[in-house]
Amino acid sequence: MASRKFFVGGNWKMNGDRESIGSLVQVLNNGEFNPTETEVVVAPPMLYVGLVQQSLRPEIAVSVQTCHAAAKGAFTGEISPQMALDVGAQWAIIGHSERRNVFGESDALIAQKVKFALESGLKVMFCIGELLEQREAGLTSEVVIRQMEEVRNAISLAAWQNVVVAYEPVWAIGTGKTATPEQAQEVHHQLREWMAAQLSAELASVTRIIYGGSVNANNCRDLAKQEDIDGFLVGGASLKPDFITIINAQS
């Protein structure tokens, strides 16, 4: 593998309360991992981002789960990248399948959000992935490449250095159905080839492409062995001590 640092993100979604989040932070603070080998980021629910940032060990960064494409204003319920940065977050997850499919965010809106978050100084886990019917219709590459193209058209080449691409087949998220290592590797490889052709050979070799979709303590090692899988975005298992095992999947 090229010199891509293994990356593991934990997406806590809309789960937890002060007590359970406090316990999870303790698990993370006591868990063993090598921060020079693996970059770890967790995304608590918005209301807890500041609290987690203050109590979490500094080797683990904090992310928001989405943020709007404006600094402030009449956007009820939204938060801005500036607010995320103000409470200590360094990352944003943008384009998660639940934002796309439950809240109806379009490729175009997601591209604007990625652009604005990067311009504001956040790093971005940019999520892409196909629905089951799209996979079954043989449209996987077309769908993920269209999602990538929207962002390519919106951001500068230089901005890609602050992007981690998360390939998350929608049929594998929260379903217990993981893509096989070969299925995931195939898409990751296509994405890297697309980057080499559409961005640059350099960006294709350094950009992390992580996999998400029912990753757990049992399947993470086989997935991590694939050449183009540079880490994971983890939902359900990021709420459990299993997350420490996943962080160490490559060591």
Ligand code: PEP
């Ligand atoms: C996710 O929400 O990004 C995710 C991959 O969830 P899960 O691991 O629960 O499938």
